[in-house]
Amino acid sequence: MIIRPIVPDLGERRPERGRRPGERIVRIVRPKSFRLTGKGRYEAKDSAYESESGLGHAFQRVRRVLIGRALRSEAEALERVSKKVGLALFAPDNITSSAYATEEIMRVLVLAGIAALNLTEPITVAIIAVLAIVIVAEIRVIHAYPQGGGSYQVASENLGMIPGLVAAAALLIDYTLTIAVSTAAGVAALSSALPAVHEHRVLFAIGLIALVTLANLRGLRESGLVFAGPTYLYLGSYFALIGYGVFLMLSGGLPSYVPPPQWLGSYERNAEALTVLVVLRAFSSGAVALTGVEAIGNSVPAFKKPEPRNASLTLVVMGVCFAIIFGGLSFIGGALDIVPDPNEAETVNSQITRTLVGVGPFYYVVQGITALLLLFAANTSFSGFPRLASILARDRFVPRQFAFRGDRLAFSTGIIAVAVLASLILAAFGGSVTRLIPLYTIGVFVAFTLSQTGLVRRWWRLRNPHWRLSIGLNAFGAAVTAVVAVIVAVTKFEFGAWMVLIAMPLLVALFYGINRHYRAVEDELVADPDELRVEPLQPIVVVPVSRLDRAALRALSFASGLSRDVRALHIDDDEASAKAFQERWTKIVPEIKLDVVTSPYRALLPPLQSYLDDIDRDDTRRPITVVLAEFVPRHWWEYALHNQTALRIKLALFFRPNTVVIDVPYHVPPEERAP
Amino acid sequence: MKPKRILLPLAGAAVDADVVRLAALIGKPNKAQIEALHVIEVQWNRPLDADLTEDEVRAERLLEAAEEVGRSVGITLQTEYVAARTAWSAIVHEAEQRNVDLVIIGMPYRRRMGQVTVGRTVQNVFLKAPCEVIALRDRAVPA
Numbered sequence: 001m002i003i004r005p006i007v008p009d010l011g012e013r014r015p016e017r018g019r020r021p022g023e024r025i026v027r028i029v030r031p032k033s034f035r036l037t038g039k040g041r042y043e044a045k046d047s048a049y050e051s052e053s054g055l056g057h058a059f060q061r062v063r064r065v066l067i068g069r070a071l072r073s074e075a076e077a078l079e080r081v082s083k084k085v086g087l088a089l090f091a092p093d094n095i096t097s098s099a100y101a102t103e104e105i106m107r108v109l110v111l112a113g114i115a116a117l118n119l120t121e122p123i124t125v126a127i128i129a130v131l132a133i134v135i136v137a138e139i140r141v142i143h144a145y146p147q148g149g150g151s152y153q154v155a156s157e158n159l160g161m162i163p164g165l166v167a168a169a170a171l172l173i174d175y176t177l178t179i180a181v182s183t184a185a186g187v188a189a190l191s192s193a194l195p196a197v198h199e200h201r202v203l204f205a206i207g208l209i210a211l212v213t214l215a216n217l218r219g220l221r222e223s224g225l226v227f228a229g230p231t232y233l234y235l236g237s238y239f240a241l242i243g244y245g246v247f248l249m250l251s252g253g254l255p256s257y258v259p260p261p262q263w264l265g266s267y268e269r270n271a272e273a274l275t276v277l278v279v280l281r282a283f284s285s286g287a288v289a290l291t292g293v294e295a296i297g298n299s300v301p302a303f304k305k306p307e308p309r310n311a312s313l314t315l316v317v318m319g320v321c322f323a324i325i326f327g328g329l330s331f332i333g334g335a336l337d338i339v340p341d342p343n344e345a346e347t348v349n350s351q352i353t354r355t356l357v358g359v360g361p362f363y364y365v366v367q368g369i370t371a372l373l374l375l376f377a378a379n380t381s382f383s384g385f386p387r388l389a390s391i392l393a394r395d396r397f398v399p400r401q402f403a404f405r406g407d408r409l410a411f412s413t414g415i416i417a418v419a420v421l422a423s424l425i426l427a428a429f430g431g432s433v434t435r436l437i438p439l440y441t442i443g444v445f446v447a448f449t450l451s452q453t454g455l456v457r458r459w460w461r462l463r464n465p466h467w468r469l470s471i472g473l474n475a476f477g478a479a480v481t482a483v484v485a486v487i488v489a490v491t492k493f494e495f496g497a498w499m500v501l502i503a504m505p506l507l508v509a510l511f512y513g514i515n516r517h518y519r520a521v522e523d524e525l526v527a528d529p530d531e532l533r534v535e536p537l538q539p540i541v542v543v544p545v546s547r548l549d550r551a552a553l554r555a556l557s558f559a560s561g562l563s564r565d566v567r568a569l570h571i572d573d574d575e576a577s578a579k580a581f582q583e584r585w586t587k588i589v590p591e592i593k594l595d596v597v598t599s600p601y602r603a604l605l606p607p608l609q610s611y612l613d614d615i616d617r618d619d620t621r622r623p624i625t626v627v628l629a630e631f632v633p634r635h636w637w638e639y640a641l642h643n644q645t646a647l648r649i650k651l652a653l654f655f656r657p658n659t660v661v662i663d664v665p666y667h668v669p670p671e672e673r674a675p
Numbered sequence: 676m677k678p679k680r681i682l683l684p685l686a687g688a689a690v691d692a693d694v695v696r697l698a699a700l701i702g703k704p705n706k707a708q709i710e711a712l713h714v715i716e717v718q719w720n721r722p723l724d725a726d727l728t729e730d731e732v733r734a735e736r737l738l739e740a741a742e743e744v745g746r747s748v749g750i751t752l753q754t755e756y757v758a759a760r761t762a763w764s765a766i767v768h769e770a771e772q773r774n775v776d777l778v779i780i781g782m783p784y785r786r787r788m789g790q791v792t793v794g795r796t797v798q799n800v801f802l803k804a805p806c807e808v809i810a811l812r813d814r815a816v817p818a
Contacts, residue, residue: 015724018759019771020764025765025768026723028727028731036731036735037732039726
């Protein structure tokens with residue numbers, strides 16, 4: 001005997017006779033796909049996620065090959081990193097700016113003639129000075145927010161919602177552009193060594209973005225070992241290169257560099273006057289050097305204890321490494337009188353390396369490791385953008401889908417969104433680093449300015465020990481970054497910065513609008529205390545029936561269990577067949593009321609909707625429930641031949657108020673399947 | 676001994692993993708079907724179909740742990756749990772119902788008054804099972 005409770009539980013209890021007379025055993029049949037964890041609580045097992053259909057199973061296998069096995073939520077453990085590993089993980093975004101910062105300064109200065117390139121070094125020094133100020137200010141952020149405070153959090157907490165949203169918009173734009181610029185720069189480094197790549201640089205770049213996207217969807221954890229090797233090889237290679245260059249400079253053995261005459265001619269022919277504006281533009285181009293500084297501040301909890309101290313030291317080391325490489329390349333480039341390639345086929349770094357050491361194994365190592373590390377820099381944004389988007393989704397400023405973690409614990413929606421956006425931007429700008437740079441730095445400096453200003457407010461409010469010093473440092477940091485932001489916006493406005501200046505407020509408006517919508521919906525849905533009860537509703541059930549077959553009978557049986565008020569509706573375009581249907585109905589299902597409507601214009605939906613409007617008018621408190629019979633064919637490719645009417649009805653009724661639509665599928669029983 | 680069907684009564688003791696490993700050792704060459712059983716003993720002052728959620732959650736955990744051990748040694752363990760008044764009676768009943776050839780039962784190491792003791796369950800299964808029985812005693816605990 002099997003005991004079947006009125007409200008069935010998952011699983012079953014089967015009493016059985018035991019060995020001895022009067023003895024009983026209760027066999028507990030466990031649910032196949034759920035594990036009991038408490039009274040009325042279950043956990044879905046792996047088998048609950050397995051598809052039962054052949055097509056679904058095949059799709060899951062393809063997904064598993066591409067993205068990997070699903071991970072359980074508790075698999076996301078926070079691994080603490082040392083300073084050495086932290087530098088490798090979080091510094092590439094900033095350090096790799098040295099791959100193109102010198103070149104971008106030169107590209108602007110050379111517009112005023114070859115002689116203007118002499119200003120490269122002083123501009124480099126100015127940028128390094130700004131970097132030092134930003135790093136000192138960022139250390140205050142690290143100590144103020146040891147739990148990892150991004151500019152969005154700092155600005156929101158201390159300045160309010162709108163400044164927080166501006167910071168968020170600036171950061172999201174910055175993350176997207178980091179991927180576009182880093183990938184374009186990586187391809188440029190590759191094409192310097194392999195010229196054939198240059199012609200197809202956009203395709204290459206999009207292909208690389210796709211690869212990194214897949215890696216991130218697989219939940220590629222920034223494994224210390226994976227990143228450490230290339231990062232330290234990059235640092236080692238450039239330190240060696242710069243050390244060798246300095247040695248040659250000091251010993252008077254610097255090789256001579258001769259640019260192609262057509263380059264010189266091209267620049268001299270089109271030279272404009274060297275004005276303050278040109279110098280400021282060159283400065284703002286080189287200011288890309290300051291991108292990536294916030295990566296360490298956002299990742300403080302990832303460091304070993306004491307986290308703020310270790311993160312701060314790593315930030316300082318990062319800044320020093322970058323300053324050595326950036327400064328070294330600028331000075332050596334100046335000493336060699338390097339001229340940037342007007343066709344962008346070879347990078348300035350490649351020219352410097354080639355001139356110093358020739359085209360040998362070391363040259364290819366430098367170019368290769370530069371390209372690889374630029375990809376790693378792009379990868380940092382693949383975790384930054386989705387993480388920030390998930391926080392915004394939690395705060396209801398972006399759609400909730402951005403908070404969803406996929407099979408591999410990665411924020412899949414954010415990863416795919418940033419990949420698509422970066423690819424589109426990269427394609428639109430022809431894969432050119434120089435054309436992308438004007439858009440790049442504004443977001444960073446706006447975010448910096450807001451977070452520094454937020455900190456000033458915080459110190460003023462909290463009055464911690466040394467609050468005056470903290471305010472001074474952060475106020476100075478905010479002022480410097482604000483000035484740089486204005487310089488970048490003004491000097492790069494016509495070259496593309498206007499797009500970012502328009503995009504930021506539009507994004508803020510979008511975030512605000514989404515939040516307002518979610519809050520309005522919340523207000524609509526949250527029940528008042530006196531509404532917190534369940535009152536049974538007796539729906540009016542309507543079953544559209546075109547044919548009295550097994551599917552229809554199943555739907556009618558189901559409908560009869562829902563309510564006492566069930567009516568069938570038959571819509572026919574022929575009076576005679578409608579009458580015949582009615583007569584057959586009276587013989588077979590007399591207990592259910594049938595309404596027959598003849599539709600002279602042969603349409604189904606308008607008469608159905610009008611019928612529902614009419615019965616709804618009688619009692620608007622009772623929901624109308626439309627029960628639809630749906631035949632489920634044996635094979636998926638047969639779906640297109642069935643249920644189109646049911647689908648049309650569902651779509652038509654979806655937005656109808658006070659209406660519930662229920663599908664009652666009819667599956668062909670196994671024994672009736674064709675051999 | 677070439678058993679085709681082996682029953683492993685598991686009590687959630689430390690020796691359970693060794694019981695599964697021993698079953699794999701004996702059963703794999705014969706492609707035997709290996710089934711693990713846990714018996715929830717229900718006290719006489721409670722009805723047999725009482726709410727046993729806590730015991731069931733424990734049973735789920737120990738059977739899953741056994742399945743994991745089984746996977747690590749290359750066998751697929753069928754697992755089930757039942758509620759009964761006495762464990763030994765349910766085990767013997769299952770052994771009879773399922774027509775098993777061998778029961779491997781774990782014996783926790785216990786000493787009473789200086790002597791190693793055999794519990795009531797192991798004793799009765801040993802005496803009354805309709806098939807061969809191997810009792811695997813847990814390692815001795817240092818005094």
